[in-house]
Amino acid sequence: MRRIGAAIASLAAFLVLWKVATVIGGYPEFILPAPEQVAAEGANVIGSGVLWTHTATTLLEVVLGFSAGATAAVLTGIALGKSVLVERVLSPYIVAAQAIPILALAPLLHIWFGGGLLARVVICALIVFFPIAIATMVGIRSADPLLDEMLRSLGARPAQRTRLLEIPSALPVIFGGLRVGVTLAVIGAIVAEWTGATVGLGVLINIANQGLFNTSLMFVALATLAAIGLVFYGLVVSVERRLVSR
């Protein structure tokens, strides 16, 4: 209850500061809309159903992209953590891929993967992949060597040691990566939509900004994205609390 109260107080303070900035700065709506102008625009697009149409598409991309990217990243991270050879072979490619700006690669991925939902999920998954893979690798290697030695002396096979020791030990670190990854998934979905989509919050931002010159509508889309990020982050934290003993 206290946590919810603090969140509401924080939100209220943010809105007040925002309103004060618009009043003191004297900004017109097309430069910085006031909170009530954004709220009115939000009510408008919620009522018309426009916001939900775009939000539903982005949600689907985030869920699929995060699921695919996180699954691949955890499996790759386990392989990297357990095998120095795998790490030596794969790491340069993973790091190089991370160093390439996804914005530069995204238009090509869009063409290679047919330009539909699959292309957008791939772009989203690629953004998610790196922090989770590296976190998993680090986590796997953080297993207690004495416990590992004990399992070996009891005749545990490699798969058993991974399941019973390494993965449980790695969970806190993996969840650290998942927390970062899930917020990146939202960014990934928008980057993917900006390379080519007909619907989604990224598309709505473009329409509002470049097509309608409606800054309030753009803020509504941005606020929706922020809300999606917060909800998914909260879900990851909630799962983490259930799985990771403290």
Add this chain to the structure above:
Amino acid sequence: MSPTRTLLALLVLVLAACQAPAPSDSPAELRPVTLLLGYRPDVQFAPFYVAQREGYFADAGLEVTIEHRQAPDVQRLVGAGEAEFGVADATDVMIGRTSGIPIRYVSTLYQSFPVALIGAVEDVPGDPAGLAGMTIGTPGRFGSSWHALLAMLEAGGLTEEDVTIREYPQFNQVDGLSNGDVELVTGFRNNEPLRLEARGTEVGLLTVDVVAPLPGPGVIVGDELLADDPALVSAFARAVAEAQAAVIADPDLGFTVAEQEVPTIAEDPEVARAVLDATVELWAGDGFAGGAIDAELWESGYETLQRLGFIDGSVPVEEMIDPGVIGTGAG
């Protein structure tokens, strides 16, 4: 020479320097202004480069800084008074002005609306009704290309639902056409067709001018500057029109100056030259009007955008343009 004499000599030199007359050929003070262009440096902006380098702006008493920005930012920054002048699509001006951005269109750059549907000659229908069922690539649901596409569909008795739209926000719709992902693309007819022809495609066009005339891009200015200093705005618009007339009369001049401003021309000078020549044809239209605004064309374009739902008619067309700035034209 003794130290005393040396010091005296230095003192004489310093005094002589202090008494030296100021240079008599200092230029008249120029008014610094900023011009925003909504695209990267390109040969299509040759009149502005010529106006700057060949002294048209200076003759008008202006020291112009040219900046290249994102198209939607141009309207906002000019409207907010962060820059004095900008270049924007007329259709975007109608929407931006209706959305509350205090800008006005004061002179015309393109006599003809430059957007067309482009494809392999055998794929381009003879009239807009033939677009039904086709797959069309466009940068997005914004800007003059989108407005032109919807205007063409409307002219053919069609809606967005009758075609498949694929978006290319990186403006790489030509790649989509080359890949066979789309059958037609929207584009400026002085640019994309030439790039496709360079790839060996025999190109066909369906131009919006023929079916649903819309006003073309032009110079915009903020309401405040227009009210405070109309002479400055007029001087700028006239300098641009004069430089544009110079490029129309002598495209070689425009190309030579643009080569110094646009690094990408060196990558493919032949295509860049072809783009400039095609652009000159568009500027000239049926006869270069020196930047004059065609009020009738604005009225019909305004009605088209209203029918398509882009504007609600709350701001009349008279508040979007000021034909008096350039009058019947300059240059």
